[in-house]
Amino acid sequence: MTQDSRHHEETFISKYVFSLDHKVIGIQYMITSLLFLLLGFSLVLLMRWQLAYPGTPIPLIGPLLPNFMAPGGVLHPVSYNTFGAMHGTIMIFLGIVPLGVGAFGNYLLPLQIGARDMAFPRMNMMSYWVYFLGGVLMLMSFVLPGGAAQSGWTSYAPLSIISPGQTVWLLAMTFLITSSLLGSINFIVTTVNLRAPGMTWFRLPIFVWAQFITALLLLFAFPVLQAGAILQLLDRIAHTSFYIPKGIIVGGKLIDAAGGGSALLWQHLFWFLAHPEVYVLLLPAMGIVAEIITNNTRKPIFGYKELVGAFASIGVLSFMVWAHHMFISGMKTSLSYLFMTTTMLISIPSILILTCYLLSLRKASIRFNVPMLFALAFLPMFGIGGLTGLPLGFTPTDIYLHDTYYVIGHFHYVVVTGTMIALMGGIYFWFPKMFGRKMNMKWGFIHFWGTIITMNGIFFPMFIQGMAGVQRRLFDPTVQAHNIVVQPTNIFMTFSAITLLLFQVPFILNFFISIFKGDKTEENLWQSTTLEWACPSPPLPHMNFAQNPTVYRGPYEYSVPGREKDYWPQGESE
Amino acid sequence: MKHFDLSNYGWGLPLKASSYAYKVDGALSILHWAMFIIFFFWAVYMAYCLINYRQSKSPKAEYTGHGTWKTYITDVLIFVFEVWLLAAVGIPIWAHIREDLPKSGEAVEVHVVAQQFNWLFQYPGPDGQFGNRSAQFVHLRNPLGIDPGDVRGNDDIISINKLYLPMGKKALLKLTSMDVIHSFFIPEFRLKQDNVPGMVFPVWVEPILTGTFEIGCAQLCGSGHYRMRGDAYVLSPEDFDQWTQTASAEMQQHLTER
Numbered sequence: 146m147t148q149d150s151r152h153h154e155e156t157f158i159s160k161y162v163f164s165l166d167h168k169v170i171g172i173q174y175m176i177t178s179l180l181f182l183l184l185g186f187s188l189v190l191l192m193r194w195q196l197a198y199p200g201t202p203i204p205l206i207g208p209l210l211p212n213f214m215a216p217g218g219v220l221h222p223v224s225y226n227t228f229g230a231m232h233g234t235i236m237i238f239l240g241i242v243p244l245g246v247g248a249f250g251n252y253l254l255p256l257q258i259g260a261r262d263m264a265f266p267r268m269n270m271m272s273y274w275v276y277f278l279g280g281v282l283m284l285m286s287f288v289l290p291g292g293a294a295q296s297g298w299t300s301y302a303p304l305s306i307i308s309p310g311q312t313v314w315l316l317a318m319t320f321l322i323t324s325s326l327l328g329s330i331n332f333i334v335t336t337v338n339l340r341a342p343g344m345t346w347f348r349l350p351i352f353v354w355a356q357f358i359t360a361l362l363l364l365f366a367f368p369v370l371q372a373g374a375i376l377q378l379l380d381r382i383a384h385t386s387f388y389i390p391k392g393i394i395v396g397g398k399l400i401d402a403a404g405g406g407s408a409l410l411w412q413h414l415f416w417f418l419a420h421p422e423v424y425v426l427l428l429p430a431m432g433i434v435a436e437i438i439t440n441n442t443r444k445p446i447f448g449y450k451e452l453v454g455a456f457a458s459i460g461v462l463s464f465m466v467w468a469h470h471m472f473i474s475g476m477k478t479s480l481s482y483l484f485m486t487t488t489m490l491i492s493i494p495s496i497l498i499l500t501c502y503l504l505s506l507r508k509a510s511i512r513f514n515v516p517m518l519f520a521l522a523f524l525p526m527f528g529i530g531g532l533t534g535l536p537l538g539f540t541p542t543d544i545y546l547h548d549t550y551y552v553i554g555h556f557h558y559v560v561v562t563g564t565m566i567a568l569m570g571g572i573y574f575w576f577p578k579m580f581g582r583k584m585n586m587k588w589g590f591i592h593f594w595g596t597i598i599t600m601n602g603i604f605f606p607m608f609i610q611g612m613a614g615v616q617r618r619l620f621d622p623t624v625q626a627h628n629i630v631v632q633p634t635n636i637f638m639t640f641s642a643i644t645l646l647l648f649q650v651p652f653i654l655n656f657f658i659s660i661f662k663g664d665k666t667e668e669n670l671w672q673s674t675t676l677e678w679a680c681p682s683p684p685l686p687h688m689n690f691a692q693n694p695t696v697y698r699g700p701y702e703y704s705v706p707g708r709e710k711d712y713w714p715q716g717e718s719e
Numbered sequence: 720m721k722h723f724d725l726s727n728y729g730w731g732l733p734l735k736a737s738s739y740a741y742k743v744d745g746a747l748s749i750l751h752w753a754m755f756i757i758f759f760f761w762a763v764y765m766a767y768c769l770i771n772y773r774q775s776k777s778p779k780a781e782y783t784g785h786g787t788w789k790t791y792i793t794d795v796l797i798f799v800f801e802v803w804l805l806a807a808v809g810i811p812i813w814a815h816i817r818e819d820l821p822k823s824g825e826a827v828e829v830h831v832v833a834q835q836f837n838w839l840f841q842y843p844g845p846d847g848q849f850g851n852r853s854a855q856f857v858h859l860r861n862p863l864g865i866d867p868g869d870v871r872g873n874d875d876i877i878s879i880n881k882l883y884l885p886m887g888k889k890a891l892l893k894l895t896s897m898d899v900i901h902s903f904f905i906p907e908f909r910l911k912q913d914n915v916p917g918m919v920f921p922v923w924v925e926p927i928l929t930g931t932f933e934i935g936c937a938q939l940c941g942s943g944h945y946r947m948r949g950d951a952y953v954l955s956p957e958d959f960d961q962w963t964q965t966a967s968a969e970m971q972q973h974l975t976e977r
C-alpha cells in the first residue's frame with residue numbers, strides 16, 4: 146500500500162470488490178467460505194437421505210434435481226460419488242481453510258501484530274480472487290459435460306484417471322493451491338517484518354503463532370500436491386503413465402496407456418500435502434480457542450511457551466506422518482512401524498495443547514458468553530476427535546477400522562465439532578470488531594446448543610457403524626449383510642443433520658441482520674488485551690490504527706495484581 | 720432388499736472367525752478403555768473448573784500462567800502408555816498379522832483379483848501350480864486372462880465372488896487388481912487390504928470357524944463400489960478337498976468345451 150493510494154477517492158468497486166484492504170479481503174473470504182460451507186453441507190444432506198432410506202426419492206429436493214443426477218428423485222450412484230467427492234473438496238479447500246486462514250488470518254493477523262495491512266496487499270487481493278475463480282470453476286464442473294469429480298476428495302489413481310469430471314477438479318485445485326500459496330507467503334512476510342515496535346516473538350498472541358505455523362505448512366506442503374496434480378492431469382490429457390501400471394483392463398478393454406507407473410505414488414504425494422492440511426484446518430481453530438479462553442478466564446494462558454513449542458513441533462512432525470493413511474494400501478509393511486511411531490509422537494503435542502487449555506480454566510474467573518461456550522465445547526469435542534485417532538494411527542486396529550465410518554467419525558469430530566465450532570465461536574467473538582455491531586446473543590445461545598447437540602447426533606453413531614464394519618462411500622449400505630443391523634443409526638444421523646441445518650437458520654439471519662441492524666458495540670467490548678481491540682471497531686480503512694501502536698508487554702496480562710482493571714492491554718504504556 | 724443371514728453381526732464387532740481376530744479385538748478394547756479413561760478424567764476436571772471458577776463464585780482470577788512439574792505428569796503418563804502400546808501391542812500384532820506369512824507349501828494359496836465390481840479367485844487346482852495370467856487373454860469366457868498355452872493353468876479353478884477356504888489351515892491370499900484400487904475386506908476375519916493394480920500383495924488368514932462370511936470392498940472403486948460383495952465359505956478340510964476336486968473337474972470340462 147503506497148502512501149498515495151490511501152488518499153484516493155474510493156469507488157464502490159475499489160472499496161468492496163477489488164479491495165486492497167486486508168479487512169475487506171478477510172470479510173470477502175468469510176462470506177464466500179460460509180456460503181461454500183452451506184453448499185457442502187447441503188450436498189451431504191442429499192447423500193444422507195439416500196443412506197437413511199436407500200432407493201427412495203429425496204423429499205422436496207429430489208424432483209428438482211436433473212434427471213441424470215436423480216432419476217425419479219432417487220439419487221443415482223454416480224451422483225452419490227460426485228456429491229461425496231465435492232462435499233469433501235468444498236468443505237476442506239473452499240470452506241474451512243479459507244474461513245480459518247483466509248478470513249480470520251487476513252482480518253486479524255495484521256491487527257494483532259499492530260500492522261497497517263499485509264506486506265503485499267495486491268498479492269492478498271489476488272489470493273482472494275484466484276480462490277474465487279477456483280471455487281466458481283469447481284461449481285461449474287457440476288454442469289459441464291462429464292459432471293463433477295467422482296473419485297473422492299482424495300482422488301486415488303487410477304480410478305480418478307479413468308473417471309469423467311476429474312480434469313476440471315484438477316484445474317480448479319490449481320487455482321486453490323495458487324491462492325493458498327500467495328496467502329501463505331504474505332502471512333509469513335507480514336509476521337516477520339511488520340510487527341509493531343516492541344512486539345517481540347514471545348509477545349505474539351497464540352493466534353498469530355498458529356497462523357504463522359499454518360502458513361509455513363501451506364507453503365511447504367501444497368507445492369507437492371500441485372506437482373502431483375499436474376502429473377495426474379498429464380495422465381488424463383497427455384496419456385502419460387505416472388500413476389498407471391501396465392495392463393489395466395477396464396470394462397473388458399485394455400486402456401490406452403503405456404503403463405509402468407505406480408498407483409501408490411499418487412497416495413504418497415497426496416497425503417504428503419493432506420496430512421499437514423489436517424493441521425492447517427486445526428491450528429487456526431486452536432489459535433482462536435486460545436484467544437477466547439484467555440479472554441474469558443481473565444487470566445494469562447497456561448504455558449504460553451509450551452503452547453508455542455507444541456504448535457511448532459506439530460508443524461514439523463506433521464510432515465512425517467503422512468503414510469499412516471496408507472497402512473493397508475500395499476505399502477511395504479515394515480514402513481508402518483516408522484509411521485505408527487511418528488503418529489504416536491505427534492499425539493503428544495496435541496495432548497499438551499489440550500492440557501494447557503484445560504489448566505487455563507484453573508483458578509480462573511470464567512465468563513460464560515456465547516464465544517466462550519463455543520471455545521469450551523471445542524475442548525471435549527476435539528478430545529473425542531483426537532482420541533479416536535489413536536486406534537486409527539495404530540496399525541493392528543487400523544486394519545479393521547480403516548475405510549470404515551469410524552474414520553469418518555474421527556475426522557468429523559476433529560474438523561466439524563472441533564475446528565468448525567471454534568470458527569463459529571471466533572465469528573461471535575470478533576463480529577463486533579469487524580462490523581462495529583453486536584450479534585444477538587440470545588439467538589447465539591440457541592444456535593450453540595442446537596448445533597452442538599445435533600452435531601454429536603450425526604457423528605457419534607459413526608463410531609458405532611465403524612465398529613460394525615460399515616465401509617465409507619457406500620451408496621446403499623443395505624446391500625451388504627454386515628451393515629444391516631446398525632442401519633437404524635443412519636436414520637437417526639440423517640434427522641440430526643436436517644435439524645443441524647435448521648439450527649443454522651438463526652445464525653445466518655443473526656449474522657446478516659446484525660451487520661446492518663445490530664446494537665452498536667462499545668470499544669473493547671470483551672475487555673481484551675490484544676492489539677486488535679486497541680483500534681476503533683471497525684478499524685479505520687487502510688490504516689487500522691489512528692496512531693501506530695507500540696507494544697509494552699505480553700499478550701495476556703489479565704488480572705495483574707495491584708491494578709484496578711483486570712486487563713492490561715499490550716499497547717498501553719501505563 | 721436381499722435377505723441375509725445376520726447372525727454373525729450385531730451392535731459392535733462382528734463374530735470373530737480368524738485366528739488373529741482375538742488379537743485385533745483385544746487391541747481395540749485396550750485402546751477404547753484407555754481413551755474412555757483419559758476422556759473421563761478430562762471431562763471431570765473440566766466440569767470441576769467450570770463450576771468452581773465461574774465468575775459469580777470466583778470473581779478474581781489468579782495471575783498465573785505456569786504450573787510446576789506436577790502439571791505435566793499426565794502428559795508423561797500418556798507418553799509412557801503410548802510407548803508401551805507401541806512395543807507391547809502395536810508392533811508385535813502387526814508383525815504377526817502382516818509379516819508372519821506362511822511358506823508356499825504350508826498354506827492354501829489363492830490369488831484374489833479385484834475387478835469393477837467383482838472378486839475373482841484363482842486356485843491352483845490339484846497340481847498346486849498357478850497358470851500364468853496376462854491382460855491380453857482376458858475375455859468373457861476367460862475373465863482372469865489365464866494363458867491357454869500354459870499347461871499349469873489347465874486344472875486351475877476360477878471362482879467369482881465365492882471364496883472357499885478350509886477351516887483351521889492357513890490361507891495365503893495374493894491380492895491384486897485388474898483395474899482400479901479395491902480393498903479386500905472380510906469383517907469376521909478382521910482382514911482388510913487394498914488390491915492395487917500392478918502390485919501383488921500377500922496376506923494370510925487362518926479361519927477358525929466354518930460358515931459363510933461376507934466379503935466387501937472398502938476402497939471407492941467406481942459407481943458400483945457399494946454392490947461389490949462376495950462370500951467366503953469356510954469348509955471343513957475334507958469338504959474343501961472335495962470341493963477342489965469337483966470344481967477343478969468342472970473347470971476342465973469347460974476348457975474342453977471352449
